[in-house]
Amino acid sequence: DQQVKQNSPSLSVQEGRISILNCDYTNSMFDYFLWYKKYPAEGPTFLISISSIKDKNEDGRFTVFLNKSAKHLSLHIVPSQPGDSAVYFCAASGLGSNNDMRFGAGTRLTVKP
Amino acid sequence: DGGITQSPKYLFRKEGQNVTLSCEQNLNHDAMYWYRQDPGQGLRLIYYSQIVNDFQKGDIAEGYSVSREKKESFPLTVTSAQKNPTAFYLCASSTGGLRNTEAFFGQGTRLTVV
Numbered sequence: 591d592q593q594v595k596q597n598s599p600s601l602s603v604q605e606g607r608i609s610i611l612n613c614d615y616t617n618s619m620f621d622y623f624l625w626y627k628k629y630p631a632e633g634p635t636f637l638i639s640i641s642s643i644k645d646k647n648e649d650g651r652f653t654v655f656l657n658k659s660a661k662h663l664s665l666h667i668v669p670s671q672p673g674d675s676a677v678y679f680c681a682a683s684g685l686g687s688n689n690d691m692r693f694g695a696g697t698r699l700t701v702k703p
Numbered sequence: 704d705g706g707i708t709q710s711p712k713y714l715f716r717k718e719g720q721n722v723t724l725s726c727e728q729n730l731n732h733d734a735m736y737w738y739r740q741d742p743g744q745g746l747r748l749i750y751y752s753q754i755v756n757d758f759q760k761g762d763i764a765e766g767y768s769v770s771r772e773k774k775e776s777f778p779l780t781v782t783s784a785q786k787n788p789t790a791f792y793l794c795a796s797s798t799g800g801l802r803n804t805e806a807f808f809g810q811g812t813r814l815t816v817v
Contacts, residue, residue, distance in 0.1 A: 596745075599743070626808075631810070632810050633709075633793050633795070633808030633811050634793070636806070639805060679745065691806070693746040693747075694745050
């Protein structure tokens with residue numbers, strides 16, 4: 591039962607344009623959401639997070655938007671750079687157990703120069 | 704230079720053999736985790752430990768075992784009972800539980816059964 595879904599396995603954008611990565615979740619009990627970035631043969635690194643009490647969190651070129659009614663969050667990268675090319679995982683936590691963090695399958699972003 | 708170290712980076716195992724993956728952290732984190740990544744799937748939790756000498760099963764613990772004798776170390780043993788062990792294994796740690804905090808990941812171990 592995949593409770594966190596990233597329906598786009600890949601995304602390609604031109605350098606300087608906006609990248610929008612999407613994530614949907616099914617359980618309304620999730621209350622904390624994170625995005626991780628992963629390069630090949632490396633572990634994921636934390637990128638940005640958002641609590642369910644907010645609908646937007648911004649950190650430099652990265653902004654995460656949360657729509658609780660739609661159970662949807664998105665990561666915006668503006669402007670996109672070639673170094674942003676990586677796999678991006680969406681994650682959600684808050685289901686009772688302290689350690690119940692669920693990950694999506696990831697979206698591979700390619701930023702073309 | 705704090706971080707999490709996983710070794711080895713690549714590991715080959717014959718069918719029927721047990722193999723142990725190492726994970727060490729010097730971040731002074733209480734909690735440590737093991738995840739498995741398969742192509743096209745998200746990270747799935749195998750085991751986690753919130754404190755020394757205590758650990759809990761995650762979603763896919765069957766065929767795996769762990770120990771937490773030291774705060775810094777959380778080794779994972781892939782036993783012969785694990786039916787499909789070929790995967791990318793990730794170790795992580797955090798200051799406490801994963802609620803409202805991020806995890807720090809190691810670079811991973813790719814295990815291949817030959």
